[in-house]
Amino acid sequence: MRGLLLGIITLAYPALIYFGLGHFEPKWLALLLLAIALTRALLTKEKIWLIAAAGAALLAGLSFTSNQLLPLKLYPVLVNAVLCAAFALTLAYPPSAIERLARLREPDLPASGVRYTRRVTQVWCGFFIFNGCAALITALWSDAAWALYNGLIAYILMGVLFLGEWIIRQRVRAAYD
Structure with missing residues (x-):
């Protein structure tokens, strides 16, 4: 709770x-x-x-x-940096973050799935870098832009990335099946 x-x-x-x-x-x-x-x-x-x-x-x-106020507005930058570091560490010390999640549903993930999940983990690292930079820019720019980006737009972008990856994954799986 x-x-x-x-x-x-x-x-x-x-x-x-x-x-x-x-x-x-x-x-x-x-x-x-x-x-x-x-x-x-x-x-x-x-x-x-x-x-x-x-x-x-x-x-x-x-x-x-x-x-x-600025230190409070830097919290989303910190969160993105931590998430990027957590995901990047799993690239250096496999299995990757996304592979770990995938193995919860599919314990016998084939080599192609391992490669795919590694690439998706890299994409998420790129997203966290982009999102952290956008959070920093908006924190320095204006309170309203910061609140709009970090309280709405960033979540929409995450949703788009989740949905896009899910669509691509379905196509990749269909090609291997």
Whole structure:
């Protein structure tokens, strides 16, 4: 239940920060990011997410002490960097992230499936780099653009990538069957 709540709050984070600005100073909004960081630290068992939680706590601390909004807006950049690192590490130390997911449904994944899942993991790394750069640009540009991109457009782009990959996977599987 806490994990689900954390996921919802994390997804809503850009909107909560943007709309919270009308009512609270950034240092008080930093408490939301600190709560996310602490909850993630308590729930996670993976070192990479503990590092992310520490990074989020650092951003929250910077925002709280400086009463500046920018550190709070850098949280999506941090999340994309952590996801990119997590996926890239699985490319260096196989199996790849997507192969691990694929093996949950198909334990006897053929060599062609391993190659395909490796390529999909590389695509996701590229997406996280692009998305992190867009998050950084919008954080430096404007509050409204930041909230729109990180609270809506980024999720639409992720959905398009998921859907596109699913369509391609069906075609690839049909070609091998």
